[in-house]
Amino acid sequence: MTEIIVVTSGKGGVGKTTTSASMACGLARRGKRVAVIDFDIGLRNLDLIMGCERRVVYDFVNVINGDCTLKQALIKDKRIETLFVLAASQTRDKDALTEEGVRKVLDELIADGFDYILCDSPAGIEKGAHLAMYFADRAVVVVNPEVSSVRDSDRILGLLSSKTHRSSNGNGGVKEHLLLTRYNPRRVASGEMMSVGDVKEILGLDVIGVVPESPDVLAASNSGVPVILNDDSDAAAAYSDAVARLLGEELPLRFLEEPKRGFFARMFGG
Amino acid sequence: MTTQRAEAAAAPAIDIRFGQVGLIQVLIWTTDPGAILDELTGRVATAPKFFQRTAVAVDVGPLGREPSVEEMRGVLEAVRRAGMAPVGLASGPAAAQALSEPLDLPLLPPFREFHPPAEALGRSARRVEPVPVDIEPEGVAAQVHTHPVRSGQRTYARGRDLVVTAMVGAGAEVIADGCVHVYGALRGRAVAGARGDTAARVFCQEFHAELVSIAGVFRVFETLPPELAGKPVQAWLDGDVLRFERLGV
Secondary structure, three states: OOEEEEEEOOOOOOOHHHHHHHHHHHHHHOOOOEEEEEOOOOOOOHHHHHOOHHHOOOOHHHHHHOOOOHHHHOEEOOOOOOEEEEOOOOOOOHHHOOHHHHHHHHHHHHHOOOOEEEEEOOOOOOHHHHHHHHOOOEEEEEEOOOHHHHHHHHHHHHHHOOOOHHHHOOOOOOEEEEEEEEEOHHHHHOOOOOOHHHHHHHHOOOEEEEEEOOHHHHHHHHHOOOHHHOOOOHHHHHHHHHHHHHOOOOOOOOOOOOOOOOHHHHHHOO | OOOHHHHHHOOOOOOOOOEEOOOEEEEOOOOOHHHHHHHHHHHHHHOHHHHOOOEEEEEOHHHOOOOOHHHHHHHHHHHHHOOOEEEEEEOOOOOOHHHHHHHOOOEEOOHHHOOOOHHHHOOOOOOOOOEEOOOOOOOOOOEEEOOOEOOOOEEEEOOOOEEEOOOEOOOOEEEEOOOEEEEEEEOOEEEEOOOOOOOOOEEEEEEOOOEEEEOOEEEEOOOOOOOOOOOOEEEEEEOOEEEEEEOOO
């Protein structure tokens, strides 16, 4: 049974594309057949983060318009063989997307035997974001522990529960998960930043993962290698945990405390 | 006088019924259009969807004198600019045919005194029972909302109380013609007595509201008073003043 997962947030710049890329890799690494689609028409980033920007021949809008087949547009990842990327168009805008067109592409992916289809939503609540979430079975709502991000995520949660296919056809609604990103334990301890508990209280949902603020994320974007593939990174470990929890495993949250510096590290800096 | 056979053959084009409708009354204490517009705009803002284009009867009784037609034109213009639709003048000592005709607004008699003559009710001489058009039956259960009301969402309980057994997010609106009960955190706006019931109240388990309004009297909470913040609170209207108090204790 194919599962369609939307990665959304409302607020821009909180880590949707980073999360989509890493979660897609995390699932595919476990042998699942995964397609990740960029819904940010006109401002495409997923291909950059996945490192395949120079291999985009056909895009999502081409497929919807029938300019090419889905197989021609899907880009096979060079590192993980069950992972495929469908890039967005850079020359057009969100008006090129239609509900019918999106449904057709998703149906074709389902028929092709994909286990997971990840929809990387653009920021905002307009057409691109709406279509990215409309057919979802599950949602990963990416939140920064910061007031405007939390407020926007609340709005998105409202839309997920009322403006999606599942919310209107009585099939049980979209299953919602929160993913906290850019978490900085030192600032939380000093009271500058909201804690996991604060976010849970305002949004009324448990988190599926907490990804710590990490310089590895920028390095990952620059090199086109999704951060989850960097074995030395805390952010990578957090994303792996989140994927495991998405698949039903129960794991304790890590990276909530400031890492304790060892004696030598404190003596000699570093 | 037509014969029985002719009456039976003719298909009716209309019928006249003795009906009831819910009508908001706007009471006027001054004929200053600026003051009227200011206050009405403020009231409309507390529940815009429900006041916009609402039919209202204008009651000049509180003025204590009969206003001139020119003054009334100014008053009606202000009411329309606030977004309401005046459909009549509430009759009383100050309002009379002298105002109704030039303003082209009917005089609306108080409900209890309205007795249409039998002939006016049409072919059947027997009196037609009133058909309630917009009245909800008494004692109907509250509208219950079991999921969180998220930022940007708005829920309205028409003609009854609203109960929410989850939280109300910041930027969300919970509105009822009756009382509003939130068994959770209230972080958004709560509007009770949306159609003017001054006895309506707002209750919540954890008070963080942005705005509370009862029958159009509202208070914005830029800061939360420490004795109320996060506590179980009820709000009610004491005359023209909104009162807030901790529940329980």
